[in-house]
Amino acid sequence: MSVVNASTCAFVAAAILIVGPWLYFLLPPSPSRHTQTRVKAGASNDDTQTRPRTLLSLFIAMHSLCILYALIVLFPQNIFSRLRIPLSEPADAIRARLLHFARSPTLPGPLETLLVRLQSFDARVVYVRFGHAALQDCAHCVSRADFALYAFPGPLLEYVCEAAAVGLVTIRGSGRERLRIWALAALAAAACAEAYFVSATDVVFPASRDGSGEAAAVATVMLHDTAQRLRHALFLLLPPLLHLLPPSRARATSPLTALPQILAQAERTRARLQLLRLASAARSRAPAVRGASERWWSRQRAEGACALGDREVREMAVKLGLDLGGAADDGAVGEGALRAGVRTGVGALLGGFRPSEYM
Numbered sequence: 001m002s003v004v005n006a007s008t009c010a011f012v013a014a015a016i017l018i019v020g021p022w023l024y025f026l027l028p029p030s031p032s033r034h035t036q037t038r039v040k041a042g043a044s045n046d047d048t049q050t051r052p053r054t055l056l057s058l059f060i061a062m063h064s065l066c067i068l069y070a071l072i073v074l075f076p077q078n079i080f081s082r083l084r085i086p087l088s089e090p091a092d093a094i095r096a097r098l099l100h101f102a103r104s105p106t107l108p109g110p111l112e113t114l115l116v117r118l119q120s121f122d123a124r125v126v127y128v129r130f131g132h133a134a135l136q137d138c139a140h141c142v143s144r145a146d147f148a149l150y151a152f153p154g155p156l157l158e159y160v161c162e163a164a165a166v167g168l169v170t171i172r173g174s175g176r177e178r179l180r181i182w183a184l185a186a187l188a189a190a191a192c193a194e195a196y197f198v199s200a201t202d203v204v205f206p207a208s209r210d211g212s213g214e215a216a217a218v219a220t221v222m223l224h225d226t227a228q229r230l231r232h233a234l235f236l237l238l239p240p241l242l243h244l245l246p247p248s249r250a251r252a253t254s255p256l257t258a259l260p261q262i263l264a265q266a267e268r269t270r271a272r273l274q275l276l277r278l279a280s281a282a283r284s285r286a287p288a289v290r291g292a293s294e295r296w297w298s299r300q301r302a303e304g305a306c307a308l309g310d311r312e313v314r315e316m317a318v319k320l321g322l323d324l325g326g327a328a329d330d331g332a333v334g335e336g337a338l339r340a341g342v343r344t345g346v347g348a349l350l351g352g353f354r355p356s357e358y359m
Helices: 002-026 040-073 079-083 091-102 109-117 121-130 132-137 144-151 153-169 177-200 214-219 223-244 255-285 287-309 311-319 337-352
Strands: none
Touching: 002 040, 040 153, 040 223, 079 091, 091 109, 109 132, 121 132, 121 144, 121 177, 121 223, 132 144, 144 153, 153 177, 153 223, 177 223, 255 287, 287 311
C-alpha cells in the first residue's frame, strides 16, 4: 500500500510541475479592460487564431496526464524487480518470499500458475521479454511465438492511439501539417525498434557473487519493462514537441488555381445579365409593372430634385468634396465634382464594354 501511495504522490507532483506551467504559458490570458476597449474586428481575429491552439493545448495537457499516470502509477509488474532477487532465483525460494510478505499460507491461483511456469528456463526468458501479464494470464500459450502474439497487440494499440493523437495535434489549421508525416514515421520506427529490442536482445542470467543476489538483480535488464518505459517517455514528449515547434508559412498559391472560381463567377454573371435583359423587356410589356416602375422613378426624380434644391444639402456636399453642381448664386452653371466623377466612371465602363449577343 505504501508503494501505491508513493506512486500517487509522485504522479500528483509530476502533474503539477509539468502540466501546470504548460497551461500557464500556453493558455491565453484573460482580457483586461484596455483590451476590451480595442477594435472588435482585431479582437475577433485574435480569438479565431488562438482558440484552436488553446483547445490543442488542453488536449495535450490531458494526454500528458494520462501518460504520466501510466508511467508512474501503472508501472509494469515484475516479481524479480519488486523482490530484488536475481533472475536465476529458484521458484521455491520465490514462493517462500511471497508467502512471507503475504502473511498467508497460500498464494492466489494465478500467482501459483506463474511460479509453476517459472521453473522452466524458457519461461523466464519469456518473462523478461514479454512481461509478467503474458506469462501469467496466457493459459494457452506454449511457445515463444504464442507469447509474442499475446503480448504485441497491447503496445501496437498504444502506438495506434498515439498516431491518432499526433494527427489531432497536427490537424489542418494548426500550422504543423508538414510535421505529421515525420511524426508518424518516428512512431513507426519506434515500434519496429521496440519489437526488435524485445525479441532479439539476449537475456542474461548473471550469477550472484556474494550470495545476496543484489548484483544479479541490478545487472539483469527486463526488456519488457524497459521498452514500456521508453515507449511512454516517447509518447509524453512527442505531442508537446510538435506543438511547440514554429508553424509553417503559408505557401504562395498559383494564380492558375483561381481560374475555376473565376470561370464559375463569370457564368453566374452572364446568367444574371441575361435575366436582367429579359426582366427589362418583360417590365415594359406588363401595364401594371410599367406603371409601378414609372411611379417609382417619378418619386425618385422628385426626391432628387428636392435634395438638389436644398441649400444646406448643397453646402454640406461642397464641404465634403461632393459638389453637386447646378446654378450658383452668381448665375453660373457648373457640372460639379460628384457629377463629373460619375460621368468619368461611366465613360470608362462604356469604353471597356464590348457588346455581346446576350445583351
